[in-house]
Amino acid sequence: MVYFIRDVISYLETWAPPAYQESYDNAQLIVGNPDAEVTGILCTLDATQEVVAEAIEKGCNLIIAHHPIVFKGLKSLTGKNYVERTIIKAIKEDIAIYAIHTNLDHILGGVNSKIAEKIGLKNTRILSPKSGVLSKMVTFIPAAHTAQVLKGLFEAGAGEIGAYKNCSFRVNGVGTFLPTEKANPTVGKPGLSEEVSEDRVEILFPSHLKGRILAKLRQVHPYEEVAYYLHTLENENQEVGAGILGELETEVEETAFLAFLKNVMNLSVIRHTKLLGRPIRRVALCGGAGIFLLEAAKRTGADLFITADVKYHEFFDADNQLIIADIGHYESEFFTKELLKDKLSEKFTNIALYLSNAVTNPISYL
The missing domain is CATH 3.40.1390.30 (NIF3 (NGG1p interacting factor 3)-like)
Structure with a gap:
């Protein structure tokens, strides 16, 4: 099976969402074409010229690094420092560099x-x-469709609290509405007031999944117009x-x-x-x-x-x-490249995966 760089990035970002990186960070695809086919992946702590050379030698066109090679804005690319020389070499050799930094620091399993x-x-x-990374949605579902809607929301990533999945709260009540002549109601007829037995459902989800959760809600909910409320929570996310x-x-x-x-x-x-x-x-x-x-x-x-x-x-x-x-900084994070290789091997079984042999530690000891 053929995989593209965007496929690898999508997999990693499902595991360690970019939304969890610090504001100062630069965890992303830094160099390269996301639509390029992956020939091999080299996992490293740092992306340096030596690591780019190693990727070329091993036939890898994608470097997955923990530390972003570009942290500050680049105003020129003249090769005046190791950052610019590394970027120039990667571009010349068509090597992509992706960084997965504080977002990988901030997850269990990271x-x-x-x-x-x-x-x-x-x-x-x-x-x-972390707090402020969870949201709660309240929506109203005709009772006969509640199980169907919840199933879709759970599949989209809602309803996970720690080691528990498919978590929600619901209470039954009566929903009222009057469809106008422009409406195409699932229940009732235009111009006639309607009362429906509905479940008020409350469900938590990671805030960065908002777009996906709302899209799924609209897809699986039977109503033409879906009523819902969204709240950002101050609760701490024990997983992040x-x-x-x-x-x-x-x-x-x-x-x-x-x-x-x-x-x-x-x-x-x-x-x-x-x-x-x-x-x-x-x-x-x-x-x-x-x-x-x-x-x-x-x-x-x-x-x-x-x-x-x-x-x-x-x-x-x-x-x-x-x-x-x-x-030591390098020493404390040395096994991150092993972590990355192990995670990638769970999905990309037909792509060559390597641990970088380059010692990128800038500090030496006597």
Whole structure:
């Protein structure tokens, strides 16, 4: 079966919707033609000239990167820095570059879940869930058609709350209306007042699915004019947000756990606050620059917070309440390319998938 770049993007964005990326981010197709047929996919943390060369060598015309090569606006393409040189090389060689960044950070099963899996955390949940990303729809359905309409809405992605699917609330009442002469009513006749036994149905859905949900409602609802209300909710979406919190199977002594962490994450060094003389059981983490989640980690009673890019004075903010372990930005997200390859292999079984061998870490240690 032939797949195009747009097919790969659609699959990834169903998994990690672009709506969940931060406002400063640039997760999208950065270079390339979405209508091009995919010859092979190279998964990487960063897109660099070396990675583009590797894609050419492996016969891949699509690079899936975690970090966007273009973060700021480009005003020229003259090759004066590594960003411009990488873009120029990709365009010349007809290599597409797609970035899936903070949207992949913000989902269960994403970047932070991969880190949690590597270090053996159980009972994981989002450390800082996002609010304002859920909507509620209220609509009115003739009782005889309620099951049919709900089935369509569920298929479109509505009605999921955590581990529960097909969730809704309904109460029966009486709907009244008077069709005008221009109307073509499903029930009743123009010019005659009508009363119908209707179900008031309330259902939640991710806000970014609004267009799809409304299109499905109009498709499956029997009425010519569909009555509905939409509300953006302040509720936190427990499936979307920053960081992960979880627990180790058993308590581990501090030094032993840091040694384990260093080994399992292939670290050269761990920068950490002083040890507190108590075992590690509850662990909070955030791949990349995640110190903004320190207070959330404290509130949850975490014994240790794993992240990267911690500044000198920010280590003081641990305040003897937990241990901060800075494992490095590249190191914390290294296994993201493995996560991407595994996800893509579930769908695109006939496309060559590769993990980049390029070491794109700009930091070295003596």
